[in-house]
Amino acid sequence: MSTQRTRVGKYELGRTVGEGNFSKVKFARNVESGESVAIKIMDKDTLLKHKMVKQIKREISTMKLIKHPNVVLLHEVMASKKRIYIVLEFVMEGELFDKIVHQGRLREDEARKYFQQLINAVDYCHSRGVSHRDLKPENLLLDSYGNLKVSDFGLSALPQQVREDGLLHTTCGTPNYVAPEIINDKGYDGATADLWSCGVILFVLMAGYLPFDEPNVMALYKKICKADFRYPLWFSSSAKKLISRILDPNPKMRITVSEILKNEWFKKGYKPPKFQEDEDVGLDDIDVVFGDSEEHLVTEIKETKPVIMNAFELISMSQSLNLGNLFEQHMGLVKRETRFTSKHPAKEIISKIEEASGPLGFKVKKQNNKLKLQGVNTGRKGSLSIATELFEVVPSLCMVEVRKAGGDTLEFHEFYKKLSSALKDIVWKSKVNIREIT
Incomplete structure (x- = not known):
């Protein structure tokens, strides 16, 4: 018994490891180096039909700008006549969400470690002018060493999306994690809104449940806008003080990243990230993969292999x-x-x-x-x-x-x-x- 395998460029595609409305993610292997990767595959016609090209270009541009140990690495982007292939770092352990679902709340020290890595990644993104806008445990992956990796920049915002008032105006994100100023629809600072989501994530890591959770969306938004939530008994007073500063419904009074980095609870056991930045990041190849020129296209090769x-x-x-x-x-x-x-x-x-x-x-x-x-x-x-x-x-x-x-x-x-x-x-x-x- 045998089955067909697909090879794209130097990558042999394996099983599907994830699916979205407009994409599939497949496990793959670099046949030259033996390295395991994840490849996000999208159909060009589908992207055009649903007017998704601009969003996908923005996602790719964002990931090329962000080279950080706590962000999923983009290896390269390829295209065939019919498909776009985004080659990403394969993160072995899956989502932080799954760890919480299986294990329940985390110990305070463990939650702090993940929160420190999250702030490291978010701070770096903001330094490059990138707001994630959909931070939640489902978009935080864990590698085989237990390090956190931020993923899914599909809703991210780049500096050119900021309007003349210096604010973003697109309402987006996941309701339970979204900041009050996004709900109020009067414009918001993407970096400040990201910090609110980080505060919700920290609460979830330590509590095992959401601070704001109502079946009715309007009731949920009312609680978010008032920061109406209660702490579990096991939260330390220093953790509660920090979360209260992050989950301040007034964005102008909300704690900043630089203040978080100086916070005593946050600094316990803190290890700053060590990495080397790429000074020159080219974005020209993004337009190439969406273009009509066949010069840079890869070919899909079907190979028959055993099903075992x-x-x-x-x-x-x-x-x-x-x-x-x-x-x-x-x-x-x-x-x-x-x-x-x-x-x-x-x-x-x-x-x-x-x-x-x-x-x-x-x-x-x-x-x-x-x-x-x-x-x-x-x-x-x-x-x-x-x-x-x-x-x-x-x-x-x-x-x-x-x-x-x-x-x-x-x-x-x-x-x-x-x-x-x-x-x-x-x-x-x-x-x-x-x-x-x-």
Whole structure:
């Protein structure tokens, strides 16, 4: 049994590790160096149809400007006749959000370490004139050394977007993390608004839940505009003082980054980042990949290879390159993607998933060893969409990956619990132990 592999330039594409409305992110390997990367793939026609070209150019420009150890690194940008490929650093451990969901609140020292790295990254972004505008735990990744990496600059703002009044005016961001001045729609300073989001993130890291969380958006915004929240009993007084200074609804009174860096709670165990800046950052190649010239285009080459999972894909699924974790820790950690193993034949596994999905309210679309499950009902973030893919690790052992393609993550958690219960006869090894942000 074999399958087609795609090679783009010097990269061999592997499994899909994430999906968005206008893109897919695939694990890939640089065949020249052996380095693992993540490649964000977008269809040119789709970007043109939805008038997304300007936004994608801005995202790429932003990431080229930001070369910092706590920001996901952009390696290069390529294009074929039909697609754009953004080659990014592959961050092994996934999202900080998943760590909170699985573990609950973090110890104060651990939360402080992540917050320090977040402030380092945000301070550097602001020094280059970049406002992120969508800071939240879902956009903070962790590498194999436990270092934080800021990602997803799709809503970022560059200096040229500032109006004559010196402010930004585009309303954007995630409601629970958005600053009051953005809600008030009278213009805002992007850097000051980013700091508010950092304060919400710090609260979430230490509490395990959001400071502002209401099912009704208007009620949520009222609480945000008044900074109406309460601290858990376990917060230290120095942490509460700092968070209160950050979550000040008056942006002119809000603490600045330079003041945060001098704060006694923040400075405990602080390690300034060490890195070398690139002085000259060229942006000319961005227009080239969106142009019509074929001179700089890469070619997609299809290669037929065995369907049995190869070593570099196994490594991409493992934690800190420890393959034992592939079949142990990850079995109990339900994130935006999770997986289980089975000794049953591939056809039987796919059939069982198909049978179990219908009663759970999903329509099933099947293609080879892949299933796309589309929720019939509308959830908190639209209908839940799930992609499943089956890999043959060895002839007698299959791995099934279940990944959220759209919708709400916590609803995906609930779905997976029900699915794993329905599939208990075919799952070889699985433990479900979910702690949710409430």
